[in-house]
Amino acid sequence: MHVLTFDPTGAGHTLYTELVDLRSIGPLEITRATSIEFRAADQKWEVKDATGKVLFSNASRAVCLAWEQQRFNR
Numbered sequence: 219m220h221v222l223t224f225d226p227t228g229a230g231h232t233l234y235t236e237l238v239d240l241r242s243i244g245p246l247e248i249t250r251a252t253s254i255e256f257r258a259a260d261q262k263w264e265v266k267d268a269t270g271k272v273l274f275s276n277a278s279r280a281v282c283l284a285w286e287q288q289r290f291n292r
Contacts, residue, residue: 221291233291251290254282 222232230243240246252265252273263282265274274285 233287252286254279254286 220232220235220237222230224230230240232240234240234248250268252267254263254265256262256279257264257275260275262275262277263279264272265282265286266272273289274282276282276285
């Protein structure tokens with residue numbers, strides 16, 4: 219399930235999905251909350267914030283994607 223929230227200015231916030239055409243409610247401005255990169259030394263995928271801080275890691279990229287969705291889909 220995807221959550222779409224609106225702040226007091228009327229701006230909406232959500233994890234991007236193509237399940238709903240978000241363009242139908244107005245122009246989009248998309249900013250990545252994290253990056254998911256493979257770390258060869260550990261043989262794990264890492265979820266990093268904009269500053270490069272590791273928030274989560276796992277051997278499975280799919281697990282990292284699921285963690286990211288659960289963490290930021292509020």
